[in-house]
Amino acid sequence: MLRGNLVIVQSGGPTAVTNSSLCGIVQEALRHAEIEDIYGAVNGVLGILYENLIDLRREEPETIQKLRVTPSAALGSCRRGLNSEDFDRILALFKAHNIRYSFFIGGNGTMGFADKLSKLADKADFELGVMGIPKTIDNDIVLTDHTPGYPSVARWWAVATRDAGLDNEAIYQPDTVKVLETMGRDAGWITASTALLKEKEDDPPHLIYLPERTFDEDKFLGDVEQVYKKLRRVVIAVCEGLKDETEEYFFATKGPLYTDSFGRGQVGGVADYLCKLIAIKLKLKARCDRPGTIQRVSTTCVSKVDAEEACIVGRIAVREVILGATGYMVALRRQPGAEYRSMTCLVKLEDVAGKTKYVPENFINEEGNFVTEEFIKYAKPLIGEPLPEYARVRKFPLKRLLPPYDE
């Protein structure tokens, strides 16, 4: 087998378990004689372009192990498009450093980049193993059951929604409507996860709006009113990427404050917008929770399933590349059987690159304001170990002895 050095690149937005994949790759690489040095690129492809590489063999084994419980992206990440000179530069750098094994941890954009690199290396007759490691809280990569990173953000929201519901229910009056704004630009997987600990109809959330459906304000207001009439409180989960029929995002202010390096406007603020709408049109008090980036890197709700799988896809990528695989992403599949168990398989990077997996029709209810039981069946096992059961006092009423209260 080809001997050479290995490089790991972390891309895009961080997650709670991105570093668990990094840990898996490094620990597995250390076991194989074919792999000489183990490099990390500082801040994603920028680290390659600017030749900011670090030597991961020199890190303490304890540090590598602790990556399992360290959120975000320890090597640093970036969001950056690449032109053809950039690709030439990358190949030149790989040759100069005898990098023969490369690992790209990222989303569907990153998989496209890895695919292109793999093909260019092939064309240039440069023997190079290129492997993609799926990672995104958005869960929007095709051909994998789910993406590492998603189960933990789903667990975070499942818990936060259950707690927010108890909060909303506890105080008589002040916050009758609560709007939770989740991340997820184009796909509503994260928003959907707010339903994962709901047990009874009046448990939160009561309404869920995903970007897979065009958002209709009048329908929304009608939905809110209906729940409010029944329960006198409403917990609503909305995706930051909701769009109206003109395909425009909702922003709290006029237009986005910023655009990112791909020219996409910074979304966020739809919950504020909807709170105002509810206040004006329905005369109800509404308040929003917008935890922002806290949701995606929180260590307090890491799903054990997620941390384990993130590590495994990294390990498997190393084992496969050594056996000669290149141009593949390590995907997750569900094993048949009642109990949740996953296995890995390889899918071609070109089949994944740039594609987006939306929440399918059968996971969204007909009204477009909630998820179906099928979604729950799909996502519930991902959030991992059971959560503490809360007490629910049964409230046995006492016989009244006084005349009614006269306000």
Add this chain to the structure above:
Amino acid sequence: MLRGNLVIVQSGGPTAVTNSSLCGIVQEALRHAEIEDIYGAVNGVLGILYENLIDLRREEPETIQKLRVTPSAALGSCRRGLNSEDFDRILALFKAHNIRYSFFIGGNGTMGFADKLSKLADKADFELGVMGIPKTIDNDIVLTDHTPGYPSVARWWAVATRDAGLDNEAIYQPDTVKVLETMGRDAGWITASTALLKEKEDDPPHLIYLPERTFDEDKFLGDVEQVYKKLRRVVIAVCEGLKDETEEYFFATKGPLYTDSFGRGQVGGVADYLCKLIAIKLKLKARCDRPGTIQRVSTTCVSKVDAEEACIVGRIAVREVILGATGYMVALRRQPGAEYRSMTCLVKLEDVAGKTKYVPENFINEEGNFVTEEFIKYAKPLIGEPLPEYARVRKFPLKRLLPPYDE
């Protein structure tokens, strides 16, 4: 000793450990023959006024035990002022139900109410034990080292800030400034807690603004610029209750959307306002995290110290009232010694009622943009059991082999 029934009232905003106090009261009450029935008021004083009482003796012991891990307020709460007829009504109800022991779990407003009730009962020659149980995430009750509820929200923010800092640091470019908005209307205790896991100068947060100091926009922009120049990233913690020199709150929109039942405007939105300010004046990208009510009832970060103390103040209140105490709040004191240990003591409700404990001068730095080491010493033990240590790769750089990258 007087035999009679007992009632428990939960007031104001919920916390992660309010129900732990409820659990402590009920479990202790069950051990004393003087206490006959154990009632809960549904939705705070509204439950008393409308005679919505429930029988807590009929709940399963398992349910009572599970209250220890159940956030929010299981009996329901409210925010409500009371007039003198209301107090007459309450005394009439207590007489009708032979309620001789009453427990009010709440903040400084609730302590004022309890104080008044205790005095009116005395005047009416109605033998009644009235005890206050401190509970507020705001930590703004005087004469107690801290309030149950605060340690858990402090732990939540300490973790969230550490994680948000890793997130902010990981991605090159997009989110260079992050503004975290914490709760706390008049006192900055919660905002200050964002510093509790900071170890090195460049760890987050880099700047902290408390409502104890008048907020000066120009000074703020200068502070942000200075940190940015040094680190190329800034994590800022601000209190939702910041005010400028005109004593006005900052809102994302013009004025508050709502006022609460005490006529106070619903604060919140200062972080959005500051992000815009940073974008316009400093031309930096800024993004805010505003977790809202999620921070106050999160079960994911309950401090063991907090859950334990919340239960104990409830238990002690029962033991003391049976011995004849009335008109007192159970306060927490710190025992002398290097290791943190607390003890309880009784303070008069009238000495606590309506007063606010602000973050003292010696806990805020001279510049008014951070907390002091004294604050850390005070608050660090409260957040409880140690948190997992994160990996920090040392990033041993590789020698460069290529000419510099030409953009």
